[in-house]
Amino acid sequence: MTTSRREFLRIGVAVSAGLLPLPAFGQAAPRVVIVGGGFAGASCARALRHTDGRIAVTLVEPNATFTACPFSNAVIGGLREISAQQFTYERVAADGITVTRANATAVDASARSVTLGNGARLAYDRLVLAPGIDIRWGALAGYDEAASTQMPHAWKAGEQTLLLRRQLEAMDDGGLVVISAPANPFRCPPGPYERASLIAHYLKTKKPKSKLIVLDAKDAFSKQRLFQSAWAELYPGLLEWVPLSKGGKVISVDPATRTLVTDFGRHQAKVANVIPPQKAGHIAEVAGVADRSGWCPIDPVTFESKLQPGIHVIGDAAIAGAMPKSAFAANSQAKTCAAAVATLLAGATPSSPKLINTCYSLVAPDYGISVAGVYQPTGGQLADVPGAGGVSPAEAPRGARAAEAVLAEAWFRTITSGVFG
């Protein structure tokens, strides 16, 4: 530390009294605009305020209520209510963050301004985009926005989550449920398999003559051995996973008949959950920070876009190397990015970070498994720190799985408290 805390506080007091300018910004406090109020954006806003109270932070988010995706599979499986997933921005605003309830519709990277849906413009010194994902409508033949009202994706939590749950509840015992899982990359790599597990749990306990098929565009997935071993133990004959190499890739859907078509056949489902191909949220494309992949290349130290200076991208929208698109990763990136932005605003050079991810999945209400990783910038990418990370042990007593289920819920309480509480 080059300046003592006391000196820092003295300057803080001086600036808040309007006496001292910051170096690069004339008389005004530096302005950071953050677009997107999820695990990435809201975390980044709060971390910035805590890092340096002189920075004017504006969070742009159209929704008054945030509905969290982690644990939304438990809502679908009837184990949890959607209200447990919902959070407001009151505490975020109470930190001194300007929470602007609006859509960001345009970004002018050279003028450093963001345009909102009502035409207002917000000037920024640094912009952080945390837009999450958008569905690539039409990338899977037949799957457009209208189709999602018949065959929900439920990959953005909220009404879609409840729609899928209602469809499962309305289904007669003996029905066929089909989940279509996409190719990489996509939000929450273990998510489709946790969902399959908790739907299987619902069927086993409520509609045991039913069947669940997972049609997958991949041959491998996150925590695969752990999931498959648990499925064999908990849901034998009920849950079938069909990989790419066995014809699992869905090539088109027909929402009118809830039919999913592969190269090998047609599956007419009573309930169809199509987890479609995805891309970075729309504003990333508008701002010119998404590349042809639809995702956003970033500097692994600062999360600044490799395509547009002054714009940082965090969370699911970013190409974060070995880091998965998870809420934990988004939160870790957000806090790391906040520290880097504060350092850059002060005219200094951010130091190389380390980041962590931990993802718990529930295979049953009392059966949790996890994957963890540690990451650092290596060769311009966020890479796994060799020797660290990995998944829960393949062989473990049920007590250990139950303990991980408890830790999963504790994680959710902790992270949502940090972001919204």
Place this chain on the structure above:
Amino acid sequence: MKSLAAAIGLGTIVFAGAVAAEPPAGAVSCSGCHPSSARVTSPVLRLNGLDRAAIVKAMQDFRSGQRTGTVMDRIAKGFTDEEIQAIAAWYATQR
């Protein structure tokens, strides 16, 4: 700008140095699981204000396998002694 600072009595403070020191590498990620707030109910220990040596020992024991963890054994292996020392020192000062 420096002359302005001098004029109002802050002497030789360099503005670029006025930003709060960055947390050490990895430190901000811990609060994904370890609650920052004492109000959160969790079996996972709150790190803020913990004894520096205790954090160091826990991390070293998780890393070496002396202590079994759920995920901390996997995470501790990603940190060097120097990084563990820095993170522990930082959390010891957090409130």
